[in-house]
Amino acid sequence: MDLVSIITVNFNQPEATCQLLLSIKKHYDQSVEIIVVDNASDENYESEFKKIIPDLTFIRSKVNLGFAGGNNLGISFAKGDFIFLLNNDTEIPKGCIETLVAELIEDAQIGLLSPLILYDDDRTIIQYAGYTPLNYLTARNKQIGQYQKNLGQFDGVTGKTAFCHGAAVICRREFLDRAGLMDENYFLYYEELDWCEKFKRIGKTINFTGKTEIYHKESITVGKDSAIKIYFMARNRMLFIRKNTSVLNTVFFTIYYLLIACPKMILGLRNKGRKDLIKWVLKGLVWNFTHQKESKSLGFKIN
Secondary structure, eight states: OOOEEEEEEEEOOOOHHHHHHHHHHHHTTTTTTEEEEEEEEOOHHHHHHHHHTOOOOEESSOOHHHHHHHHHHHHHHHOEEEEEOOOOOOOOOHHHHHHHHHHHHHTTTTEEEEEEEEEEEETBBBBEEEHHHBBBTTTTBBBBBTTTTTTSSSOOOEEEEEEOOTEEEEEHHHHHHHEEEEEEESSSSSSHHHHHHHHHHHHOEOOOOEEEEEETTHHHHSOOOOOOHHHHHHHHHHHHHHHHOHHHHHHHHHHIIIIIHEEEEEEEHTTTTTTGGHHHHHHHHHHHHOOOOOOOOOOOOOO
């Protein structure tokens, strides 16, 4: 098998990262390149990670580069013919990497490929089996299969999908070099959707396969309804549309976003007793009007 570089980003989650490394070591000791990027965690966990896999490449960033920036940093060190981005809050089973690589070799049109994703706390429940096409006027779509019982309905299925899933996505290095790295302006959320658009623009497809799977501990880093999550979800939904659609589409989306989507988000937070998070919806919205020319992210801190 050609060399596969596995890249994962850690931010204050050493336990989760160690569990991922243990699952890799169990099945792929010595046969893959493993790169761990630490996104300016409070402590340096290099020794803990190297107790599990001594020859892994550990890169410690001085600032939090976000999901996109952290992965891009890891990619710059990767030597593999295939690049496999894997969330640190995942685990992989035996045969996962071989299956993914085989799919890429079999179909040279595939740009990005994601496997079936199951929830780690109940591995009989599906999180992701592809995405439906995006409505570019509302920036909304759905994850196929989410919350369904895994009864083998996606076993053996490989085909085109609208978008990959950032928790686990693999590509050929040569195609990545043509499409380009993730846009670090996103920092967190929507960056993988934007990356998919880049691969589509070079004539490659976005695919899902049910021939293998991973297990995902969702939202382990940012949590649910946290300030950082609310801010970037609100901010980047508009950023994605601004970057990837026409001026006319952006105008119609902005009207919808200002008059319908954002008020709905604010009302939802209020009903859940999270009035403290409403300001982060507004901050995310305002960012798009004050950053008409997006600058490269150099780090982020919630004030």
